[in-house]
Amino acid sequence: MFGRLVEVFDRRFGFREDFKRNVLDHPVPPRINLTYCFGGITFLLYMLLAATGITMLFFYVPSVDHAFVTVEYITFDLPLGNPIRAIHHWSAQLMIVFVSLHMLRVFVYGAYKNPREFNWVTGVFLFGITLAFGFTGYLLPWDQKAYWATKVGVLMPKSLPAVGPFLSQLLMGGDDLGALTLSRFFAIHVAVLPIFTVIFLAGHF
Amino acid sequence: MEQDGKRVTRRKFLETGIGVITGAIAIGLGGTALTSIGAPAITNKREGKWVEAGSASEIADGQFHKVGIVYDAKDGWLEGKVKQLVYVKLNGEEVFALSATCTHLGCNVNFDEQTGNFKCPCHSGVYDATGKNVSGPPPRSLAKLEAKIEDGKLMINTAVKEA
Numbered sequence: 113m114f115g116r117l118v119e120v121f122d123r124r125f126g127f128r129e130d131f132k133r134n135v136l137d138h139p140v141p142p143r144i145n146l147t148y149c150f151g152g153i154t155f156l157l158y159m160l161l162a163a164t165g166i167t168m169l170f171f172y173v174p175s176v177d178h179a180f181v182t183v184e185y186i187t188f189d190l191p192l193g194n195p196i197r198a199i200h201h202w203s204a205q206l207m208i209v210f211v212s213l214h215m216l217r218v219f220v221y222g223a224y225k226n227p228r229e230f231n232w233v234t235g236v237f238l239f240g241i242t243l244a245f246g247f248t249g250y251l252l253p254w255d256q257k258a259y260w261a262t263k264v265g266v267l268m269p270k271s272l273p274a275v276g277p278f279l280s281q282l283l284m285g286g287d288d289l290g291a292l293t294l295s296r297f298f299a300i301h302v303a304v305l306p307i308f309t310v311i312f313l314a315g316h317f
Numbered sequence: 318m319e320q321d322g323k324r325v326t327r328r329k330f331l332e333t334g335i336g337v338i339t340g341a342i343a344i345g346l347g348g349t350a351l352t353s354i355g356a357p358a359i360t361n362k363r364e365g366k367w368v369e370a371g372s373a374s375e376i377a378d379g380q381f382h383k384v385g386i387v388y389d390a391k392d393g394w395l396e397g398k399v400k401q402l403v404y405v406k407l408n409g410e411e412v413f414a415l416s417a418t419c420t421h422l423g424c425n426v427n428f429d430e431q432t433g434n435f436k437c438p439c440h441s442g443v444y445d446a447t448g449k450n451v452s453g454p455p456p457r458s459l460a461k462l463e464a465k466i467e468d469g470k471l472m473i474n475t476a477v478k479e480a
Contacts, residue, residue, distance in 0.1 A: 136332055160346065167350040171393075178394065185394035191356040192349050 150214035157207040158309070161245075164200040165302065168193075172252070174298035176291050179254035204246060211242050234315040241309055248301040254294060262297075263289050361393055365463075365476020370403065373466040381406045381428045381446075383417065386473055403473055404428060404435070405464055414464035414473055415448045420457040435459065 122128045140148075171190060173182045186193040215235065218224055224232035251262040266289060269279040285292030370384040381404050390399045402417035402425050415435075417425045424439040434451070435444040442453035449458045463474035 136335075163346050163350055167353050170354050173394075181394045189360075189394070190353055191360065192353045196349060196353055 147213075147217045150210050150217055154207055154210045154214055155313075157203045157210060160199055160203040161207065162306070164196045164203070167196050168200065169302060174252065174295050176254065176294055179252065179294060183253045183255075204249060207242060208246060211239055215239060231316055234312045237312045238309065238316060241305055241312065245301065245305050248297040248305070251294060251297045252301065259289065262293070266293070357393065363390075363476070365474045367472045367474050370405070370464075370471045370473045373469050373471050376405055376407045376412070376471060379407050383428065384471070384473075386475070388475055399475075401475070403462060403464075405471065405473070410466075412464035412466060412471065414462040416460040416462055416477070418460065419455060420450065420459065421453070421455045426459070 118128075168186055171182055171186050171193070173179060183197075186197055188194070190196075218232065218235070224235075247262075247265055251258045266280055266283040269283065270276045272279060281287060283293070284290075285296050366388065368386045368388045370386045375384075376382045384403050384405055385400065386403060387398055387400050390397060404415045404417055406413045417435075419426050419437040419439065419442055421437065421440060421442050424437050426435040426437045426442070426444065428434075429436050433446050435446075435448070436442070437444075437453065437455070440454050442455040443451050444455065444459050445451050447458075448461060450456070460477045462477065465472050
């Protein structure tokens with residue numbers, strides 16, 4: 113039944129052949145080693161983050177009244193909520209580690225050179241996006257650590273000449289870190305960044 | 318390796334292995350996610366509990382009396398108090414209790430001693446003394462609640478016995 117369904121779609125789109133050629137039979141250079149896995153590990157972590165993030169999106173409420181309460185609910189009341197949040201937390205930490213290792217490996221091996229210069233360029237954007245994910249996601253639990261860490265972060269651009277104060281206000285959505293900051297960080301974290309990740313990833317692979 | 322008379326190549330073995338590992342991750346993660354998303358259907362229940370609503374002597378005359386109950390209610394991460402008006406009447410040993418909430422749009426109905434009916438002030442819905450909707454817009458009878466007298470106290474269960 114399922115096999116027949118796959119058959120019908122495969123005849124039209126030929127994805128099995130594409131998958132075989134581009135993934136399973138993809139030629140790799142001789143003498144590769146485990147450091148070549150860093151990119152793949154980063155992608156796997158991203159998938160984990162997407163799955164656990166979407167699950168928490170069913171329960172999290174991005175308002176100053178409810179953010180902390182809903183995070184507590186996910187952590188302590190929701191069945192399997194604690195492991196889901198833990199996977200999201202640790203995958204986020206590890207993703208920063210592995211994306212850095214991946215970048216370092218590509219740099220040291222000179223793998224960014226022609227014909228792969230665009231993999232490097234899109235990769236640099238993806239690195240920035242990953243850091244932005246980390247920065248915006250850190251605020252969402254709306255606890256003391258989240259609040260004060262973000263306070264430091266949003267005040268940093270203030271020291272830039274001319275545009276600094278405005279950039280800082282733009283990040284906070286006003287003069288204070290508050291309701292508007294939380295909702296814009298949430299929107300960036302769950303909607304804006306994932307879209308840009310998909311766009312740049314398509315160019316990165 | 319032989320399997321059904323066919324040779325299993327190293328390539329085939331690896332492909333199958335990748336498939337199995339990918340599948341295991343997908344099932345593990347998907348299962349965990351779906352368990353969490355589905356769980357509130359079972360855990361987020363509206364549970365009935367017995368709430369004290371005054372002393373039994375207040376309703377000893379066998380007439381309808383309006384009593385207010387206040388109780389803690391939990392909905393997911395929200396915790397708050399629910400206030401509800403209930404009409405109670407002593408029927409011998411039994412306590413007959415009706416929710417005062419009109420089934421039309423949720424106003425509180427009033428007991429009319431002249432006619433012996435419940436009247437809703439909002440849209441003139443009328444219920445008889447058993448709580449049955451007899452005229453006006455209400456689509457259903459008033460909700461019946463479980464009530465009892467225990468140690469001289471009137472107790473009302475917050476769960477609807479009969480809608």
